[in-house]
Amino acid sequence: MMRHIIIGGSIAGISAAMEIRRSDAGALITMVSKEKPGAYYRPMIPYLIEKDGIDITFTDDPAKKYGIENIFEMATGIDAEAKEVALSSGDKLGYDRLLIAAGSGPVIPAIPGLDGDGVFALRTREDALGIKAAAKGKGDAVILGGGFVGTKAAIALRHLGLGVTIIEQQGQILPGRLDARGSAIVADAMRAAGIEIITGDLISEVIRDGGAVVSVRLSSGRTVKAGLVIVAAGSRPNVGVLRNSGIKTGRGVLINEMLQTNFPDIYAAGDVVEHADLITGMPAVSALWGNAEEMGRLAGKNMAGGNIKYAGFLSVMNATDILGIPVVSVGLIEPEGGGYEVVVQDGIDRYRKFVFRGDTLVGTVLVGDVANAGVYTNVIKNRVPLGRLKAEAMKEGLKYVDFVGSAPVQNLMG
Ligand SMILES: Cc1cc2nc3c(=O)[nH]c(=O)nc-3n(C[C@H](O)[C@H](O)[C@H](O)COP(=O)(O)OP(=O)(O)OC[C@H]3O[C@@H](n4cnc5c(N)ncnc54)[C@H](O)[C@@H]3O)c2cc1C
Secondary structure (H helix, E strand, C coil), rough: CCCCEECCCCCCHHHHHHHHHCCCCCCCEEEECCCCCCEHHHHHHHHHHHHCCCCCCCCCCCHHHHHHEEEEECEEEEEEEECCCEEECCCEEECCCECCCCCEECCCCCCCCCCCEEEEEEHHHHHHHHHHHHHHHHHHHEEEECCCCHHHHHHHHHCCCCEEEEEEEEEEEEEEEECCCCHHHHHHHHHHCCCCEEEEEEEEEEECCCCEEEEEECCCCEEECCEEEEECEEEEEHHHHHCCCCCCCCCCCCCCCCCCCCCCCCEHHHHEEECCCCCCCEEEECCCCCHHHHHHHHHHHHCCCCCCCCCCCCCCCEEECCCCCCEEECCCCCCCCCEEEEEEEECCCEEEEEEEEEEEEEEEEECCCCCCCHHHHHHHHHHCCCCCHHHHHHHHCHHHHCCCCCCHHHHHHH
């Protein structure tokens, strides 16, 4: 009987466990996870801040449905030679196959005064509930970082009635996730909702009075009132458990196309992984739910004896809604250097940008009108040459039916 251990009980870990169970009814599957009581939809945690009584846990309890043994502890180390995982309780668990699905954690910059009450990251359900409790009675909040997590936190706190200011060190919000024009449309909507956005500035100090946060000072010298600070400065892979294990890491765990680490019986999936981006070929971490699900699923298949190759992920692949504006960004959205054709359509209620290399779509930004975004995403991900469909892509939108009768349709669905 195969013994599988999975470190991390979120989407990558659960997807892997499901696939292992589908392939092997008798396998022992043990999930070591420090978040109790189990898996939930992490991207939905901002809603816990502003809404009461919403349930974001996975609908069918995966542990029950797929026969997974849960151990709610921290995995503290891996002995890849002895094939053992050490737990915070001091116990050791032997495995035949191990999956590292430990995800990522918030980056907390070293800023005087940041450490202490009134400062929160937004990574876990507990964080969100902590923010909700701390927001009661507070007038103002400052958000450190204008990425997706920062913008979502800002909107949730604004909906609770707080005055909210985002401080983003780069020149725009959602840097790397949206191009300048797409970002400006979103920023306008956020400002219209009463959220202040300061770009090109940094928090240099958190000012406290008797321990309580009262304001933040910026590098420019400006001071912004705040009873609460949310740190949304990005995430980094949770690789602490790999210390001294011999498992190779860069920024995250390095994997081959079978999702194996340098130890063939140890796999990795999800936010914890570093891998070449499909479009740029550069090492990247994904930090995206859909990518974590896909990596987990394929790793699980391979752990149970499958032989499926992973093509890799797009590190830019966002589909979200910001204050009612649908926003999609995929692939290479701000190409540098020659060899690209960029087509922009900027209208009253929609902004669309297409980046081509020859007749291959390598990136898109869709704001306001995201019709057929799934097709664009698949075309980019599978690097499908569009041929005569290139013109169609820029008109009313590519549809799957456009590909019927043309050779690339198979690649597209693959
Ligand atoms: C506020 C927010 C909004 C987001 N919105 C979106 C979105 O709109 N779209 C999108 O695609 N993605 C979004 N994401 C990102 C998405 O949630 C992640 O990409 C996804 O959760 C990664 O899944 P994972 O299984 O790899 O890791 P994680 O979800 O990070 O889970 C890893 C788990 O492993 C546990 N763990 C870590 N180390 C250990 C250890 N040593 N022992 C035991 N357990 C351990 C962690 O506590 C955690 O429970 C958002 C994230 C946040 C925080």
